[in-house]
Amino acid sequence: MKDKTEFLGYEEHEYNPIIRKKTLELLKELLIKHNPKYILEIGTFIGYSTAVMLKTCQDAFVTTVEKDEKNFAFAVQNLTDLGFDGRFQVVNKDAFEFLQKTNKTYDFIFLDGPKGQYIKYLPIIKKLLRKGGFLVADDVLFYGMVNSSDTIKHKHRSIVNNLRKFLDALKNDDDFKTVVYEFEDGVSVSEKIK
Numbered sequence: 001m002k003d004k005t006e007f008l009g010y011e012e013h014e015y016n017p018i019i020r021k022k023t024l025e026l027l028k029e030l031l032i033k034h035n036p037k038y039i040l041e042i043g044t045f046i047g048y049s050t051a052v053m054l055k056t057c058q059d060a061f062v063t064t065v066e067k068d069e070k071n072f073a074f075a076v077q078n079l080t081d082l083g084f085d086g087r088f089q090v091v092n093k094d095a096f097e098f099l100q101k102t103n104k105t106y107d108f109i110f111l112d113g114p115k116g117q118y119i120k121y122l123p124i125i126k127k128l129l130r131k132g133g134f135l136v137a138d139d140v141l142f143y144g145m146v147n148s149s150d151t152i153k154h155k156h157r158s159i160v161n162n163l164r165k166f167l168d169a170l171k172n173d174d175d176f177k178t179v180v181y182e183f184e185d186g187v188s189v190s191e192k193i194k
């Protein structure tokens with residue numbers, strides 16, 4: 001597959017919030033091991049992680065949600081150019097709006113959208129994830145602030161508090177078995193065991 005820097009839209013952005021190397025390796029490892037058929041991604045950006053998931057799981061269908069219209073258009077073009085036609089749907093909507101309306105069940109959910117909203121999405125995501133399925137959430141440690149005892153700057157406080165609530169909710173939920181990996185920006189992996 002082509003490099004992320006060759007994806008349409010990459011050069012348009014000064015900062016490209018694309019999945020980091022180790023997190024990507026972990027994601028691929030989980031996908032190879034569990035071979036999900038129906039994958040949901042929240043936060044498409046220009047379609048890089050979507051493309052990796054489609055390439056890794058040759059039988060999978062990926063539904064991915066992106067609020068930004070420009071990113072949505074780039075993602076559709078990138079995924080089509082890569083030959084994934086018929087195996088993906090990019091939904092141009094606010095993730096919460098999408099989650100409230102969908103009634104499909106997924107084998108694997110990759111949560112990589114607005115970090116402050118993860119806790120709000122969790123009850124719906126739990127319902128949409130089948131038993132034995134996996135929820136992988138990226139950036140859960142938010143530049144180390146989530147585990148830090150330092151005072152959090154006002155502008156980050158709400159995101160950090162919400163991520164703390166999200167991780168606590170996962171860890172205290174007996175229906176999930178959760179591991180938090182502390183590399184890069186932190187990634188949680190939760191298996192829905194009940």
Ligand SMILES: C[S@@+](CC[C@H](N)C(=O)[O-])C[C@H]1O[C@@H](n2cnc3c(N)ncnc32)[C@H](O)[C@@H]1O
Pocket residue numbers: 017018019042043044045046047048049050065066067068071093094095096112113114
């Ligand atoms: C971290 S990036 C996704 C990166 C992508 N998963 C990858 O690794 O290639 C997060 C994306 O979520 C989108 N986003 C932010 N808020 C959203 C919302 N409320 N609903 C849907 N998408 C949202 C942003 O526009 C951005 O493209």
